[in-house]
Amino acid sequence: MSERPEPLEALPEDWSTALCVVAHPDDLEYGAAAAIARWTGQGKRVVYCMVTSGEAGIDGMHPDECRTVREAEQVESARVVGVDEVDFLGLPDGVLEYGVPLRAAIAEVVRRHRPEVVITGNLRDTWGGANLNQADHIAVGKAVLDAVRDAGNRWIFADQLTGGLEPWGGVRAVWAFGSPQSTHAVDTTDSLEAGVASLEAHRAYIDGLGWEHFDPREFLEGNARQAGQRLGVAFAAAFEVFPMGWGE
Ligand SMILES: [Zn+2]
Numbered sequence: 001m002s003e004r005p006e007p008l009e010a011l012p013e014d015w016s017t018a019l020c021v022v023a024h025p026d027d028l029e030y031g032a033a034a035a036i037a038r039w040t041g042q043g044k045r046v047v048y049c050m051v052t053s054g055e056a057g058i059d060g061m062h063p064d065e066c067r068t069v070r071e072a073e074q075v076e077s078a079r080v081v082g083v084d085e086v087d088f089l090g091l092p093d094g095v096l097e098y099g100v101p102l103r104a105a106i107a108e109v110v111r112r113h114r115p116e117v118v119i120t121g122n123l124r125d126t127w128g129g130a131n132l133n134q135a136d137h138i139a140v141g142k143a144v145l146d147a148v149r150d151a152g153n154r155w156i157f158a159d160q161l162t163g164g165l166e167p168w169g170g171v172r173a174v175w176a177f178g179s180p181q182s183t184h185a186v187d188t189t190d191s192l193e194a195g196v197a198s199l200e201a202h203r204a205y206i207d208g209l210g211w212e213h214f215d216p217r218e219f220l221e222g223n224a225r226q227a228g229q230r231l232g233v234a235f236a237a238a239f240e241v242f243p244m245g246w247g248e
Pocket residue numbers: 023024026027134137
């Protein structure tokens with residue numbers, strides 16, 4: 001390919017709270033953790049929400065044991081990038097369905113944390129080439145886009161609005177990392193190390209994959225360098241942006 005890669009636009013950083021909603025422990029660490037380390041370093045509040053506990057993710061480990069291992073790895077992985085709060089919704093790994101129940105579960109989390117930015121993973125069919133995306137990722141990403149709007153409407157999932165929980169319509173945008181249709185990016189040159197450490201915290205999972213030569217650093221640096229070239233910095237994390245306000 002001799003074509004010059006499309007430049008990426010810098011993401012805004014004039015916000016203070018982000019909620020990250022992904023299907024599995026380790027999803028954020030493959031594309032967003034270095035960006036999150038940068039933002040927590042700026043004093044922003046970032047909260048993680050895992051829709052499943054990734055309990056079906058390790059072939060040689062029963063889900064009952066795997067759930068505990070992967071939740072612990074995720075909590076440690078979050079801590080490494082300055083995130084103290086990790087919610088686990090406990091929905092079933094591998095068989096998530098896009099639909100009203102999933103939207104309701106995510107809308108409730110949005111109402112509780114009241115973020116300005118919601119981060120999720122790639123919801124497109126592929127990663128850009130022929131490699132197919134995974135069904136849970138697509139279901140969660142699509143449900144996040146809807147749940148952010150549901151959260152602002154007091155007549156949708158109204159049964160949630162008890163005990164002081166209020167509608168929240170303050171999400172300005174959803175940002176999806178790992179998307180082949182990325183348009184924006186953030187400079188992660190100074191936070192890439194934290195991102196690598198965050199992925200390395202998923203040791204049992206990475207070992208369980210049995211990928212013989214998988215090196216977290218090499219993998220993350222390769223992607224970050226490509227995005228960095230498009231942003232004009234050494235390393236960056238790229239995102240597809242879905243504006244949630246009007247007139248954008
Ligand atoms: Zn995943």
